[in-house]
Amino acid sequence: MTPTGSLDDAALVERLRSGDLEALDALFHRHARALLGVAYRLTGSSAEAEDVVQDLFVGLPVAVRRYAEQGALGAWLRTVTVRLALDRMRRRERRREVPLDATVERTTGDSSAAGAMEARWELERALATLPDALRVVFMLKEVEGYSHAEIGRLLGIRTGTSEVRLHRAIKALREVLGGER
Amino acid sequence: MMDQGTDVSFLRRLRDKIAALQGPEATGALLARVRERLSRGEHVILPVADRVPTEARWRRGAAAAGLIAAATALWILWPGASLTAGDSHGELTFTPATPHAGETVQVTYRAPATLTGRDRVVLRVRYRTPRDESYNNSMRQIVAGELTPAGDGLFRASLRLPDSVVYAVFAVEDVDGRVVDSHGHQLWELLVHDRHGWPTFDALTQRENDLMGRNWEQGYETARQVAALYPDRVASWSNLFFYEENVLGESHLDSARTGHRARLRAFHDRLAPRASLGGDDLGYMFWYARIVRDSVRESFWKRRLEREAPASPFAVQNRAIAIVSREWKDKDSVRALADLDRLWDEAGPAHGNLINLGWRMARRLADSAALVRWARHSWQKYPRDSTFIAEAFTQVPALREEGMRLLRQELRGLDTPNDARRALERAVDEQRVIDAASARRILVTLGDALVASGRTSAGLDTLKLAVRQGWDVALFRRVAQIQLSTRDTTGALRLLGLVAADPATEAWGRDSVRRVTGAPVDSAAWARLVQDGRGEMRRRLLDLATRLHLPPDVRLEAAVGSAARLDTLTRGRVTLVAFWSRFCGPSKEELPALDRLAARLRQHGVGIVTITDERVSDDLRRFLAEQKLTFPVYSDAWREASRAFGQWGTPAYFVLDADGVVRFQYRDLERVPAEVAALQ
Numbered sequence: 133m134t135p136t137g138s139l140d141d142a143a144l145v146e147r148l149r150s151g152d153l154e155a156l157d158a159l160f161h162r163h164a165r166a167l168l169g170v171a172y173r174l175t176g177s178s179a180e181a182e183d184v185v186q187d188l189f190v191g192l193p194v195a196v197r198r199y200a201e202q203g204a205l206g207a208w209l210r211t212v213t214v215r216l217a218l219d220r221m222r223r224r225e226r227r228r229e230v231p232l233d234a235t236v237e238r239t240t241g242d243s244s245a246a247g248a249m250e251a252r253w254e255l256e257r258a259l260a261t262l263p264d265a266l267r268v269v270f271m272l273k274e275v276e277g278y279s280h281a282e283i284g285r286l287l288g289i290r291t292g293t294s295e296v297r298l299h300r301a302i303k304a305l306r307e308v309l310g311g312e313r
Numbered sequence: 314m315m316d317q318g319t320d321v322s323f324l325r326r327l328r329d330k331i332a333a334l335q336g337p338e339a340t341g342a343l344l345a346r347v348r349e350r351l352s353r354g355e356h357v358i359l360p361v362a363d364r365v366p367t368e369a370r371w372r373r374g375a376a377a378a379g380l381i382a383a384a385t386a387l388w389i390l391w392p393g394a395s396l397t398a399g400d401s402h403g404e405l406t407f408t409p410a411t412p413h414a415g416e417t418v419q420v421t422y423r424a425p426a427t428l429t430g431r432d433r434v435v436l437r438v439r440y441r442t443p444r445d446e447s448y449n450n451s452m453r454q455i456v457a458g459e460l461t462p463a464g465d466g467l468f469r470a471s472l473r474l475p476d477s478v479v480y481a482v483f484a485v486e487d488v489d490g491r492v493v494d495s496h497g498h499q500l501w502e503l504l505v506h507d508r509h510g511w512p513t514f515d516a517l518t519q520r521e522n523d524l525m526g527r528n529w530e531q532g533y534e535t536a537r538q539v540a541a542l543y544p545d546r547v548a549s550w551s552n553l554f555f556y557e558e559n560v561l562g563e564s565h566l567d568s569a570r571t572g573h574r575a576r577l578r579a580f581h582d583r584l585a586p587r588a589s590l591g592g593d594d595l596g597y598m599f600w601y602a603r604i605v606r607d608s609v610r611e612s613f614w615k616r617r618l619e620r621e622a623p624a625s626p627f628a629v630q631n632r633a634i635a636i637v638s639r640e641w642k643d644k645d646s647v648r649a650l651a652d653l654d655r656l657w658d659e660a661g662p663a664h665g666n667l668i669n670l671g672w673r674m675a676r677r678l679a680d681s682a683a684l685v686r687w688a689r690h691s692w693q694k695y696p697r698d699s700t701f702i703a704e705a706f707t708q709v710p711a712l713r714e715e716g717m718r719l720l721r722q723e724l725r726g727l728d729t730p731n732d733a734r735r736a737l738e739r740a741v742d743e744q745r746v747i748d749a750a751s752a753r754r755i756l757v758t759l760g761d762a763l764v765a766s767g768r769t770s771a772g773l774d775t776l777k778l779a780v781r782q783g784w785d786v787a788l789f790r791r792v793a794q795i796q797l798s799t800r801d802t803t804g805a806l807r808l809l810g811l812v813a814a815d816p817a818t819e820a821w822g823r824d825s826v827r828r829v830t831g832a833p834v835d836s837a838a839w840a841r842l843v844q845d846g847r848g849e850m851r852r853r854l855l856d857l858a859t860r861l862h863l864p865p866d867v868r869l870e871a872a873v874g875s876a877a878r879l880d881t882l883t884r885g886r887v888t889l890v891a892f893w894s895r896f897c898g899p900s901k902e903e904l905p906a907l908d909r910l911a912a913r914l915r916q917h918g919v920g921i922v923t924i925t926d927e928r929v930s931d932d933l934r935r936f937l938a939e940q941k942l943t944f945p946v947y948s949d950a951w952r953e954a955s956r957a958f959g960q961w962g963t964p965a966y967f968v969l970d971a972d973g974v975v976r977f978q979y980r981d982l983e984r985v986p987a988e989v990a991a992l993q
Binding site: 161165173182187193212215216219275302305 | 330335337
């Protein structure tokens with residue numbers, strides 16, 4: 133047997149298709165960190181990001197049997213993660229829950245990294261003030277690098293709507309982060 | 314106001330900072346949780362496909378559908394809609410696209426070239442209420458209204474949804490019903506939404522029911538959507554498992570079942586302590602336990618269901634089956650029929666299976682009073698379904714006249730245009746072809762009944778009408794024999810020429826004819842008759858042929874882990890594709906005949922692909938060897954073939970032409986040689 137760590141993604145997918153869960157571990161070690169970042173930036177919640185990525189890897193052994201994408205596996209995983217995160221946010225909207233991280237009280241930091249923490253809180257607070265509809269478009273376009281057409285397909289909106297939302301998101305962020313200039 | 318340069322630099326700095334926002338660590342603990350959930354058999358359906366933009370589909374140019382509607386079906390594959398009016402496909406839109414029950418909806422239609430310039434077009438609809446059943450056989454189609462021109466090639470109308478309607482599908486056509494725009498057979502649809510803007514559970518369930526048999530793939534996607542939106546309802550998961558069983562196939566089922574069992578246990582723990590539950594919850598808990606094969610919980614919920622909601626549909630079905638099972642053991646059919654009658658008095662048309670079982674018991678006893686009684690029950694639930702009742706009546710002497718009266722009534726009905734039975738996708742002319750086939754079947758039954766009642770001449774005239782179209786060799790032979798008995802040798806020979814033209818009866822020659830007719834037949838004349846018969850066969854069969862194009866990438870499993878593509882197996886020659894299952898009685902019975910036919914067709918250069926519903930295994934190979942079956946076997950391990958052919962039962966046979974297009978489907982095995990000959 134070839135050790136899974138040395139296999140490329142395509143080979144790992146093949147192994148996972150045949151039920152080899154070691155391949156799942158290898159894919160987790162390779163991609164989970166980046167995917168957690170994507171999920172976190174969209175949901176604004178560490179707990180939800182973990183749930184999203186957990187769900188992704190639980191569903192992966194079955195999903196890869198129908199996986200027939202031509203492109204890189206990483207990009208496909210990222211898109212599925214985005215869909216899962218959006219789905220979770222929709223359900224959150226229905227339950228009217230707010231992600232925990234957004235309500236965490238600021239604590240006084242006394243370490244040397246306090247300044248960096250301060251800046252991070254500032255940024256997260258600004259992002260949290262954006263309605264989900266705007267934040268999602270902003271994150272997908274500006275941070276994750278999706279095109280407006282791709283965002284339209286992901287969210288089920290028109291390309292033009294995506295453009296308008298991005299414009300409004302940037303305007304709102306600039307207002308909140310006034311000192312950024 | 315900032316200039317462009319400041320804007321770009323602001324964005325770049327912001328982007329960098331946000332990209333540096335790391336999520337939680339990918340820890341071993343997280344992976345351990347993944348592994349633990351997998352080991353419990355948990356199953357998550359990943360949203361691997363995009364959806365079609367809601368706004369574009371429903372309300373072109375309108376933004377108000379909003380985030381809620383967009384998110385509702387975020388990962389659902391909806392039918393693709395053409396956004397611009399083409400030659401034959403227009404665009405139908407509704408405002409609001411997410412109506413409430415009983416709301417008035419503005420309908421706008423952009424007509425395609427085939428329907429522009431009309432002074433009005435007709436909007437036809439199939440409405441569904443929460444209690445409507447799956448499949449569309451007994452559903453009525455009605456005219457919802459007329460759309461009138463509003464300039465720019467648009468037509469408009471206002472439509473008030475009836476209060477009880479939760480789901481509706483639409484098509485548009487000209488006033489004569491000759492040009493139909495059915496959105497490429499996908500139809501347009503409306504789902505009733507709740508005050509939060511979500512499609513209601515009933516609306517989605519009726520969508521599933523409407524798609525049943527029409528588009529299983531979309532039905533499955535709908536079931537997934539229901540489970541995502543209404544995860545607290547047992548029915549959501551029970552329906553989802555039903556679709557997984559049918560759509561995803563064996564390769565997926567074991568893991569799915571384990572996950573569903575865990576979910577069933579969670580529902581059980583939550584619902585079992587409750588003293589009072591509705592009939593639906595009780596019924597679906599019982600049903601869910603049954604289909605995921607948890608026998609302990611199945612018995613628990615069966616007891617509660619029958620005790621607490623004895624007249625609910627699932628309970629009525631169980632009680633009817635219990636009566637028939639007892640009859641199977643004690644053979645006391647009279648007592649069973651009396652019990653079924655009592656159950657009907659108590660519960661009425663709660664479940665279709667009560668009617669089926671009561672009707673079957675009445676037939677077994679040939680009890681004419683009971684047959685009439687259960688026929689009335691059936692009409693009460695399925696008003697349009699009466700041919701099988703009329704046919705059964707003609708086989709009971711005391712009811713034969715009544716049966717023939719009903720058959721004539723059916724024939725008159727078929728002769729009268731009636732849009733209620735015309736499917737939304739179908740033009741009036743297409744319906745006429747279908748009605749003609751139904752009329753042929755009724756004429757045969759009526760003709761036989763007349764002959765059986767001693768009116769041979771009237772019976773023969775009726776049967777002669779039936780053999781003028783269609784292709785039914787057994788019927789040709791039967792009618793020929795009746796003609797010979799009335800000394801109509803010419804008519805009989807013409808029909809026997811058709812019989813001899815069919816490859817299934819090619820052994821028929823002049824000797825057989827002489828035996829039947831009792832007189833020698835001129836060989837040149839007989840050859841001409843058979844030759845004419847072949848032309849006639851080809852013409853009649855091709856009249857009935859379809860043109861179903863299959864997707865190009867259908868995979869089959871040839872052996873464990875090795876895939877074959879259906880198109881490479883079928884392309885370039887006429888091919889018989891047979892779906893079979895050794896776990897299906899009727900299918901298993903036909904396997905030897907299929908093997909003989911396959912061997913014969915192979916000699917004539919016909920391709921053979923047989924597809925079974927289980928994985929390729931040593932056990933399957935042993936079975937094939939024991940049964941001495943030599944045809945090539947492929948597994949529909951991914952259900953791609955079932956989906957492509959749109960078929961979910963066995964046995965089922967399809968004949969493909971050399972281009973890989975399905976020309977004949979769902980036909981009897983005996984008809985395959987003729988269908989192959991018509992294509993060669």
